[in-house]
Amino acid sequence: MSKGFYRRFGKRLFDLSVAVPALILFAPLLAVTAVLVRVFLGSPVLFRQERPGRGGMLFKICKFRSMTDARDANGALLYDDLRLTAFGKFLRASSLDELPELWNVLIGQMSLVGPRPLKVRYLPMYSSEQARRHDVTPGITGWAQVNGRNAVGWDERFQLDVWYVDNQSFWLDVQILWKTFAAVFGRKGITAEGHVSMPDFEGSKQVVVIGAGGHGKVVVSTLQAAGVAVEAVYDDNSQLWGTQILGIPVRGPIADVRATPHRFSGIVGIGDARIRQKLVESLPIEWITAIHPRAFVHHSAKLGAGTVVFAGAVVQPHVSVGCHVIVNTSASIDHDCQIGDYVGIGPGAHLSGTVCVDDRSLLGTGSSVIPNIRIETDVTVGAGTVVINNVPRGCTLVGPSPRIVRHAEPVELNRSA
16 A cells, blocks of 8 residues: 555545444443543543644544542642542553543544644644644554653654654554554553653754844854754844745744743854844853854864854864854864854954964954964954954954054943843
8 A cells, every 4th residue: 555545545444444343342441441430530531631633723632531630728730640549540551541532533533543642732832843743643652652652752752753744654553553552561651750641841942043144044054054953043123024044934033032042042143243242141042053064173172152163164173162153164273272252253264273362353254363373352353364463452453464443442241231
């Protein structure tokens, strides 16, 4: 049976051919279980809850209840581990609590095999890749359930679900059903460590780029080349919202990231060092490092969080690069250099060995620095400039025969911004 035919027609026929006989065969067991649930756990016997099905459409899942309604002095439900009785644990371990879902299969809301239907509140937390689990009908059991049940973490579980979406077939479904019986009788993976079932999903970190300008575009390109799935770009320019950068949506203002920082990791894709620093200090997200696969970074070199190394760049042994540094296209940093935070090294710039560049300094396109030079904080080195002497703080240096055109104390950044 071809995969295409099975997915369009055969899977539903397979579900009915199993669910109808199973409901008849298990009818006595369903009746006995219902009576025992009523005696040991009370009413209602069935637990009904809205869950998202195929395409995110909501339906009410039916299960035997496995917890009591025990409440505290204020009337609030107790924690799950306090409401889960020995009988409830037996129902879960044996998967008897799942039997009423055969009715959901019969009426087409569920399938025998597919990603498990999870809580509705998880829907906005999924990444675009994780949301693909809703491209198929949810199942009583699934690929994730036979590869650890509740004992695998959320990220791995979603990866298994999406794998099933891409690979579903008749023989895979038969294999999953067979393994399900083995997992149930073996009682493996029933709970996650430290939990009575599976801990709540709080959202996976989405990789984002802050800034939708030209530099942001190259950051997106570098992340994609490195195999990192970029979820979105954020920028405060409302005219860019709804557009795309290399297929990645510009989703909205940076404040959206600031509102839920625990959900994000990423890189600031803005060239201006001061703006980059202000954004970093106002966004308590996880900052990642990106290295283009066509760049060379020696294994002894150290790169700080938020740093990006573009295509063709070279970072030689024992170089120390700070946080949120830009090592641009075809730039090179020779051995034992020390690069501070928020430094920008322009395309084709070359730093000879043991050069020290302090925070927020910018080395323009094609500039060069001879060995053992110190460039202090907030220095700008113009394109094509060859630096042959130490450069004091706040200077702007231009020309092939370098001269200082500005020498002023920079204004301190507002750390509260």
